[in-house]
Amino acid sequence: MSRLARWFQPVTDERRQLNPFSRDSPLAASYLCVFLYSSGEAALHVLVPPYLSDGLGYGPGIIGLLLAVFALSSLVLRLPVGASYSADRVRPILLVGGLLSTGAFVVVPLTQSAVLLGVLLAMDGVGWAMATTTQLTVLVASRPSRLSIASAMGWYSGFTGLGHALGAATAGIAADAVGYTAGFLLLASMPALATVVMLRALPAQLAAAHAKRLETVNPGPDGAEEPDPAPVRDPERSGVLATLRAAGALPLAVFSGAMIMFFINVQSALFGSFHPVLALSAGLTLTQIGVLASCRSLASSVTRMGLGVLFARTSGSWLTTPMLLLGAATLFLLPIVRAEFWLQVVLFLAAGLSRGILRVTGASMAFEGVGGEGERQQGLVAAWLHIGLDLGKVAGPPLGGLVAELVGVPAMFQVSAVVLVVAYLAFWAAARIARTRRRPG
Structure with a gap:
């Protein structure tokens, strides 16, 4: 059936559930x-x-x-x-x-x-x-x-x-x-x-x-679904060490997602903290700096909303690496075009596009990594994703400032871009090696 024909189909319960604005x-x-x-x-x-x-x-x-x-x-x-x-x-x-x-x-x-x-x-x-x-x-x-x-x-x-x-x-x-x-x-x-x-x-x-959850349990002997067993309180699960062990035992995909969250917030922190300094030194006005920041935020928000429609039945995980490289490229190129307002508009729109897509693909990668393993695992995944965002927000400005003290603000953007790409590629290679070792035979 063509996409056009689907628009004229009667609205089913399933379509109501997939519509984020539906009461159902x-x-x-x-x-x-x-x-x-x-x-x-x-x-x-x-x-x-x-x-x-x-x-x-x-x-x-x-x-x-x-x-x-x-x-x-x-x-x-x-x-x-x-x-x-x-x-x-x-x-x-x-x-x-x-x-x-x-x-x-x-x-x-x-x-x-x-x-x-x-x-x-x-x-x-x-x-x-x-x-x-x-x-x-x-x-x-x-x-x-x-x-x-x-x-x-x-x-x-x-x-x-x-x-x-x-x-x-x-x-x-x-x-x-x-x-x-x-x-x-x-x-x-x-x-x-x-x-x-x-x-x-x-x-x-x-x-x-x-x-x-009931959809995922094995059917009982009479063909009916068996309800979840009553939860049993395990005293060992409630301690600090038990929490840390459970958090560290999650699949590698969860930490990959958290690392992507860290990347996008480090990038955002560098833009927010040091681009005004760079732009003012190049002769841009405060109004132009504000417009550029708005371009990045708007592009990110519109991209995320659009992905809600585009990814309704599929995952866009294949976009993760290209978008991460695009985000690093915007950092690297920023000092080169720091005196050109309209070129920076394009660059900031690209940075917003990269952030919007990575925010979605990184989170979906992490949650898909644990599947339906249970409430505790899903709660820990949500925690790790927010930890990545929080760490990026906290670490970005002081690390950027330290590098800027050593090499200057323009070079700081380029050094940061290279370091982020190298760190991502190293993590990606380590993840592939770990997955290969886990395969049977």
Whole structure:
């Protein structure tokens, strides 16, 4: 049947489930939730630096330290949250995560103490880790079996990107219109609303996840499907060492996906932190720099949303290596065209395309690596993917700054591109060798 003819077919239950905007889709709430949560967090991180600087008079050293607290607290919580995932724990984890982030938003403008602000940003980081790690795990667990992981991740990461874009755009407008205090209080409604949306949809999503698990069990002697056996609490699974062992025993595909997440956030951090310095020295205006950053973000978001459609029934894993090389090429070429605005527009669009595709293919590769092995494994996969993103965000600026001190900002982009490609190829070769050794015979 031609693609044109499919558009005129009656809308079936299956097509409704694959449509992310359908009420019957178990994933629609996850998409809306991550959009709202990402909007709030992006807005918060746009407002916090000027609030600390202009509103409270803190210097860049204190501001940088306080912002790092958020990323580090989020990073530390990823594995414990992923390892603790189970159907009966989802609701309390999401509720506590939402309350922590909402509470931090509310109290930030009410204090001037650097110590208390650090505690609040750490609290928000913990809430962010709890909410996003659990949301992603629920998404994959409740995904219709006919929908590819790549498609689900395309929509999910696309709505994440749109949330970041909207939050960053509206944060300044809100603060200018109503002031810092009212602006923070207004933004607190975003994680609160996201939590309400997710909790209301949770019973249907968990039911979809349970039905999906039943599809994979072996049929019983009478041909009927046997329900999952009652879970047995293993005290050895709850310790820190047990969590680390379980996290380290995941398939190599999971760590490949986490490495790709690290790559794209290192690349993003280098662009965000050092491109303004490079561009200003070459004569570009702040307006042009802002337009370039918007081009990259827009290209990434549109690409992810498009992949939600294109990868509905297939995986785009074959695009991973070409897109990683394209991303490295944009870093390498940036210093060469640093004085040419329109050439940089093309380069930034290519960087956004690379990031958008890698965000989807890396995540789908990791989840496909564990298949349907269980809730705990899926929770750990979600944790590792976010760890890769968090590490890239934390490590990118200081590593880039160190290299720039040694060789200069222009050469730093090119050295970083080469190092990232060499590291990826070394990991890829090691993965192939490991897979070859595991094959029987």
